[in-house]
Amino acid sequence: MSVRLRPIQALKLWHEVGLTMVRRHGVDxxxxxxxxxxxxxxxxxxxxxxxxxxxxxxxxxxITRALDAMGDLDLVSRRRDPADRRNxxxxxxxxxxxxxxxxxxxIVESAQVxxx
Amino acid sequence: MSVRLRPIQALKLWHEVGLTMVRRHGVDxxxxxxxxxxxxxxxxxxxxxxxxxxxxxxxxxxITRALDAMGDLDLVSRRRDPADRRNxxxxxxxxxxxxxxxxxxxIVESAQVxxx
DNA sequence: GTCAATTGTTTCATAGCCGTATCATAATGG
DNA sequence: CCATTATGATACGGCTATGAAACAATTGAC
Numbered sequence: 001m002s003v004r005l006r007p008i009q010a011l012k013l014w015h016e017v018g019l020t021m022v023r024r025h026g027v028d029x030x031x032x033x034x035x036x037x038x039x040x041x042x043x044x045x046x047x048x049x050x051x052x053x054x055x056x057x058x059x060x061x062x063i064t065r066a067l068d069a070m071g072d073l074d075l076v077s078r079r080r081d082p083a084d085r086r087n088x089x090x091x092x093x094x095x096x097x098x099x100x101x102x103x104x105x106x107i108v109e110s111a112q113v114x115x116x
Numbered sequence: 117m118s119v120r121l122r123p124i125q126a127l128k129l130w131h132e133v134g135l136t137m138v139r140r141h142g143v144d145x146x147x148x149x150x151x152x153x154x155x156x157x158x159x160x161x162x163x164x165x166x167x168x169x170x171x172x173x174x175x176x177x178x179i180t181r182a183l184d185a186m187g188d189l190d191l192v193s194r195r196r197d198p199a200d201r202r203n204x205x206x207x208x209x210x211x212x213x214x215x216x217x218x219x220x221x222x223i224v225e226s227a228q229v230x231x232x
Numbered sequence: 233g234t235c236a237a238t239t240g241t242t243t244c245a246t247a248g249c250c251g252t253a254t255c256a257t258a259a260t261g262g
Numbered sequence: 263c264c265a266t267t268a269t270g271a272t273a274c275g276g277c278t279a280t281g282a283a284a285c286a287a288t289t290g291a292c
Contacts, residue, residue, distance in 0.1 A: 004120065005227045007220030014223065015154035022151050023173045030279075031147070035138050038131035049240055057139045059281060064241060069278085086239040086288045104123030107130065111121045146249075165270055175251060180271060185248085202258050202269040 009114050016110040027073060027099060032058065033066045040076055040090055041100050047090040048081075075099060125230050132226040143189060143215060148174065149182045156192055156206055157216050163206040191215060 005013075021028075029037065035056060040047050049067070053060045067090060070076045075096035081087035121129075137144075145153065151172060156163050165183070169176045183206060186192045191212035197203035 005224050007217070007224050010223035010227070011154060011216060011220045012158060014219075015151065015158055018147055018151040018154065019172070022148055025173070028147065031134055031144065032138055032279090035131065035134040038127060038134065042128060042131050050238090056135065057141070060240065061242085061282090062280075065279070084239085084289070088240060100127060101123065103130075104127045107126035108121050108123055111126070148249090166268090176270065177252090177272085178250075181249070184271095200259070200269085204270060 012114055013107070013111055016113070017107055020106060020110070027075075029070070030066070032056065032062060033070060036063065036066045037070060037075060037096065037100065041092055041096065045089070045091075046081075048087050049090075052090070070096070128230055129223070129227055132229070133223055136222060136226070143191075145186070146182070148172065148178060149186060152179065152182045153186060153191060153212065153216065157208060157212065161205070161207075162197075164203050165206075168206070186212070 036052055039052060039055060049060055049063045052063045056063075067076060067078060071078065073095075074093055077091045077093050079089050079091060081089050152168055155168060155171060165176055165179045168179045172179075183192060183194060187194065189211075190209055193207045193209050195205050195207060197205050
């Protein structure tokens with residue numbers, strides 16, 4: 001099942017969701033941070049700094065700092081890889097899963113309200 | 117016609133669109149800037165600094181600076197209102213319209229690729 | 233054991249955004 | 263007129279993000 005969506009509806013959807021997030025004054029992530037978070041939760045593990053940097057086409061410090069910021073918010077966590085201690089394994093958290101669950105619901109609700 | 121969309125698809129859609137925008141290394145707007153831009157293009161004019169600030173629930177300087185940034189990118193323009201010269205009327209630009217048109221198309225394309 | 237390669241982090245200098253408070257300009261009302 | 267109100271812009275101090283470069287820790291090859 002593909003999702004039917006026309007450009008104008010798509011823009012209205014982005015508008016509505018963005019408006020809700022801005023007004024909510026809660027967690028405010030950069031677009032890059034958001035992509036990192038979604039990658040961690042939507043794609044199969046393991047996730048490393050290097051892998052995420054390559055996938056997004058950004059430098060490693062960008063990933064490190066995004067993980068710092070989201071770690072402070074308890075949206076992700078980090079562990080050294082026991083097998084190769086140079087690697088850092090990025091893991092999901094309960095709070096991160098909850099945040100994205102609510103975010104997905106917000107999008108769905110916004111989509112349902114879209115004018116015909 | 118309402119848009120059918122389930123939470124997991126919604127998150128995948130956000131992921132895909134965000135990934136494309138980050139990789140593109142082009143125009144990189146804040147979430148607030150994006151909401152301002154979409155408001156200007158989707159809602160009926162006239163748009164003022166004060167009106168946008170109220171709608172988004174942010175302070176006026178946030179709007180002024182967002183308009184500065186987007187004005188530098190030629191995504192919006194400003195004119196004094198001849199009737200009441202305290203007001204500033206925010207206007208659309210060709211480049212802004214083109215940018216959002218492409219963005220809408222990107223969302224639609226991403227939606228079509230979503231796995232069932 | 234030693235040296236090179238790999239990984240993630242930190243440092244550095246720069247740039248941008250934020251909210252509060254203040255400012256300059258313009259309209260309005262007595 | 264002159265005081266008051268309204269609008270948008272600016273100054274300020276603080277915080278955060280950025281890329282490039284240097285860094286420490288670890289692994290692997292010889």
